Amino acid sequence: MNKISDEFYSSASLPLALLVACALSVVSLLYIPLPILPSLTQTYRLSPSTSAYALQAFSLAYALGFLVFGPLSDRVGRRPVLVVGLVVLALVSLGLMLVSSPGLFLLGRGLQGFAAASFPPVALAYITECGTARQRIWGVAWMSTAFLSAGLLGQIYGVMVAGRWGFAWALLPLMVIYLATALRIALLKQTRVSRGSAGTSWWAAYEGTGRVLKDPKLRRVYVCALLLLMVFVAFYISLDVRLGAELEQQGVSLLAARAIALPAFLLPLLVALLTPRWGALRLATAGLLVTAVGLALCAVLVNRSAYSLLAASVLFVAGVCISVPSLISRVASVAEPSVRGLAVSLYTFVLFIGASLGPLLASRSATWSDSVFFLVLAAGIGLAALYSAWPVSSARCSTVLGAR
Structure with missing residues (x-):
């Protein structure tokens, strides 16, 4: 070292x-x-x-x-x-x-x-x-x-x-x-x-954008990140709108409804333990699948009680907290060193665009029933998990399980 x-x-x-x-x-x-x-x-x-x-x-x-x-x-x-x-x-x-x-x-x-x-x-x-x-x-x-x-x-x-x-x-x-x-x-x-030559123009820093976006492995990360944060924000906005009054009547504040999932925010540390053995790709796919399962459980339990929904939300948040660091590690491992900063920047940009689209998704789905709303979110993340796991090509990725 x-x-x-x-x-x-x-x-x-x-x-x-x-x-x-x-x-x-x-x-x-x-x-x-x-x-x-x-x-x-x-x-x-x-x-x-x-x-x-x-x-x-x-x-x-x-x-x-x-x-x-x-x-x-x-x-x-x-x-x-x-x-x-x-x-x-x-x-x-x-x-x-x-x-x-x-x-x-x-x-x-x-x-x-x-x-x-x-x-x-x-x-x-x-x-x-x-x-x-x-x-x-x-x-x-x-x-x-x-x-x-x-x-x-x-x-x-x-x-x-x-x-x-x-x-x-x-x-x-x-x-x-x-x-x-x-x-x-x-x-x-x-x-x-790695850095560009001092004599190159400012725009030379962006010349790698096309190379980054053309990389199918990075594209898969960006699409999954976009959907993940969009769903995350839409979930909690809709939680406030759809169930906020009911939760407060039962003595659960909106911040407490979020705090119940706080232990899940430590899961990125577990990801650090598992990444050397499993690889970032497999962990990202697993995290997306856990997220989808958590949302599906929300759809099933939402009509039973608010507390059941909050319990299911812990699994949902756990999946998000597994996916995000795994996707970051995937970007860092796939991107070329000369454009790593650009690749990570595009990743964070896409994450935030997804978070910005979350309120729009929540408002456009306001007329949907609670169970349909959560099922749609689960289906979207489930498709993202499949997209993440699908082999890029037979030439560049012989098996998903062997990809790192």
């Missing part, structure tokens, strides 16, 4: 631990406003019709940023993009603490989303270039755990901190994490990453 690997995974220096904490803090920015939208509307004098822009301004810039920073890190290196991006994110967050007008707040949220996008794809690519194969698997597993759990923990943080002291003050602890992570990464020695 080289020196950068020893230093990166050393328990004394803890750069990986900081990256994981930073991953949780960065992605939580998307979810913190969800439970406090009414208070944000009052604080920043937003009209009810524009309050949703607090989410959309961030999410749109966040998605676009994925397509910028991954290729940029292929060109100039992972470490500079991570360090500068986190410093800019901290500065933008500081600016958000000082604004009060609705226009500046929405502008700040857009800038915050764009700066936040510098972290997820670049950090994932960075981790896959450090340490042994086993250490890289564990690094991806911990990062996946942070990214996934941010959807729940970010909302809890929003209620407990932003809801009590305000959105602005909730940003202060996160800024400390961003700056501490940037400083620690800046002190690490530069990793040996």
Whole structure:
């Protein structure tokens, strides 16, 4: 193992631990406003019709940023993009603490989303270039755990901190994490990453896009990721709309309905143990199948009791938490080193596009019965599992079970 690997995974220096904490803090920015939208509307004098822009301004810039920073890190290196991006994110967050007008707040949220996008794809690519194969698997597993759990923990943080002291003050602890992570990464020695020549044009970083999209193995990952996050978001939005009132009547809050699945968010760590033996492809397919089974059980149990549905939702979330890190590992193992940052960026972009389509799916299916809705979701993920497992071609993939 080289020196950068020893230093990166050393328990004394803890750069990986900081990256994981930073991953949780960065992605939580998307979810913190969800439970406090009414208070944000009052604080920043937003009209009810524009309050949703607090989410959309961030999410749109966040998605676009994925397509910028991954290729940029292929060109100039992972470490500079991570360090500068986190410093800019901290500065933008500081600016958000000082604004009060609705226009500046929405502008700040857009800038915050764009700066936040510098972290997820670049950090994932960075981790896959450090340490042994086993250490890289564990690094991806911990990062996946942070990214996934941010959807729940970010909302809890929003209620407990932003809801009590305000959105602005909730940003202060996160800024400390961003700056501490940037400083620690800046002190690490530069990793040996593939990058473009300094004399090439900016657009050269995107020349590999066609090569990435033409790769049938990567296409299968992207299609599955799109469906997976779309279904995940649609499930929880519909849970609120369809069963929220019933759950609250039975003393179960909407956050508690999510917290019941919290143990499942640790499953990416199990994926790290199984990947060397099973391979990322088989684990991704298995995770998709578990997701589909969980949704099918939701369809069967939804008319019996809300608690039965919540129990089935744990299996559904478990499948998602197995699939996401497995798909990330699949991208890292299949993509060529020269376009790995671009490939991971496209993966995170597709994930977020899927999450953005989730509300649309939930609204368009509002007239469906609960059981039909969950069955349709199960069928979609089941087809994704088949697509993931189907051999690419007889020439390039002799057997699915032997693919890694």
